[in-house]
Amino acid sequence: MQASTSRIESYFCKLNGTPISTNQSMNRLAYTEDERRAHHTFSELAVSLGMTVQTDAVGNTIARLKGSDDTQPVVAIGSHLDTVRNGGQFDGTAGVVAGLEVVALFNEHRIQPHHPIELIAFVSEESSRFGVATLGSKAMIGEFPIDKMSTLTDQDGVSLAEALRRCKLNPEVVEKACRSKTDIKSFFELHIEQGPELESLDVPVGIVNGIAAPTRLKLTFQGQANHTGTTSMMRRKDALVAASEMILFVEDAAKLEAINKTVATVGICEVTPASMNVIPGEVTLYVDIRSTSMVSKQRVHQQIRKKAYVIEQYRGVTCEIDVLSKEIPIVIERHIQERLQSACEEIDINYENMPSGAGHDAMNMAKLWPTGMIFVPCKNGVSHDPTEYSTVEQIAAGTNVLITAIRREASR
Known part of the structure; x- marks a missing residue:
């Protein structure tokens, strides 16, 4: 199975609301209309792929593809759709796009996984608005800052609690977003590297061994x-x-x-x-x-x-x-690293084992569930900037590793 570059490009265009560019400013801050619009588009794309969709108590959008034994714990894929102020088109969004392409490939090749597959578009991964990062994945593991919702405010004085209410979410029930340890078998996130190592080494894929x-x-x-x-x-x-x-x-x-x-x-x-x-x-x-x-x-x-x-x-x-x-660094479980390494070897793609210097939703998910991360190169190592850029081909290469690993992980 090979990821479709045309489909990937289409997903980016729809989620970002603009064609891919080497210099395109994005301002999709957490719990704003712009972020919710991207989540709505993600929901529409997931439904078009035959998935069911729900929004949890903090605004994470969760799309589900049925497994042949739908009682099994899910194999989850995810990343975020919010951006920093004056950010780029790829940070977070690349992981959501890769997840959509994985499901499209399952459909295209008429493969039903044994385990159900979930695609998670996390809310509020960036700290740009409220000064606290990875709120969506924190909620999923029971670490949402409930006691600070009224005191965490943005530059306009809007509290996190009020921002939730403006998105038609109830701040009094955010604990309902917490998931059981038995819900999820494993979690995978594809992300642009946000650094120059892969590009400088001319290696297409990084397998993350730890998160700083x-x-x-x-x-x-x-x-x-x-x-x-x-x-x-x-x-x-x-x-x-x-x-x-x-x-x-x-x-x-x-x-x-x-x-x-x-x-x-x-x-x-x-x-x-x-x-x-x-x-x-x-x-x-x-x-x-x-x-x-x-x-x-x-x-x-x-x-x-x-x-x-x-x-x-x-x-x-x-x-x-x-x-x-x-905070305590995250060490990626060895068997998940080996799952991704084996996927690279199976499709004959070079990889580099490497740490992640930046935090991601994966670092929270790894506290409860076996978690893997795939990096793809980004131009000059630049992120959180309008010039942030990865080619569609680079993202497709990482997606090919992801689909190979997910197909194995979701089998019997």
């Missing part, structure tokens, strides 16, 4: 604000200079862990009072450390703490460190 998880820190440097013209250089307690040393150190600490594919980033720097003629008295840094190795992440974290102490001593500032989150 972040440790996020808030570092507050307290110095002394003072007049820039009347305070000598020797008497200054410049919080920004101190914080700048830490910014450079974070990069160095992560480089020492490069063998573990660990990365660290200072993404936000808040300066107070932020005036040209006032020495900065307070600076807050937000640090994101990611790795598939918890031990490696912890080493970077500890090195940052040691460096903060050193800076305090000779700069005359204080540094308070708060741990905002400390």
Whole structure:
């Protein structure tokens, strides 16, 4: 069975509402009319493929293809349809498109799987609107932030609870989206890599062996604000200079862990009072450390703490460190990796075993069910940008691996 590039292109055009382009901005934020419209289109496409469709309590759209023994746990395929602000056409959508093509291939070749197949279009995978990622898959495993629905707000002050209500969803029953461990046999997600490795290696498919998880820190440097013209250089307690040393150190600490594919980033720097003629008295840094190795992440974290102490001593500032989150990386179960590797070998396609530096719905699903991820290349490794681009042929190659694996996984 070979995926149809023309069908894949058609699915993209319908879900995105525009032809595939190398530079096309998408703004399909979570729980907006644009996102719901894409879910409605997905439902129509699934029904046209002979599937039944339902929407769960948080807005995930779940399409089901009957199995020859429909009492068996489902083999699920999924990804998301929301985007970041000014995002691209492929992030998330490629996985939904691949799932539709898998079902189209089953129909085309008149194959009824033994296990039922589900295609899941998750809601609100991106954190762009409410600051919390993967809400749809969190709900499915019982980790939806129910206690924060009224306090999580977007830039217009709309709460998550209100956004649900505007989509005709009841925030008081979101727990009904939680699935039983026995509902699902396994879960698979195809995604663009969001990095340059596959393209640079000229390898068509990545088999994910682990998903990195972040440790996020808030570092507050307290110095002394003072007049820039009347305070000598020797008497200054410049919080920004101190914080700048830490910014450079974070990069160095992560480089020492490069063998573990660990990365660290200072993404936000808040300066107070932020005036040209006032020495900065307070600076807050937000640090994101990611790795598939918890031990490696912890080493970077500890090195940052040691460096903060050193800076305090000779700069005359204080540094308070708060741990905002400390998530556990996901290791993909070996037998699922082998299922995907065998699929590549069966259809004679090269692959690379690799970690995922970004989070995905798959990382939540993997907490309850055996989970696999397939990466396909994206141009220059760019994502979350209008220039995000993968060719239809690249997505078809990944889909061929997916259908081969799903056919085996859904058999007796």
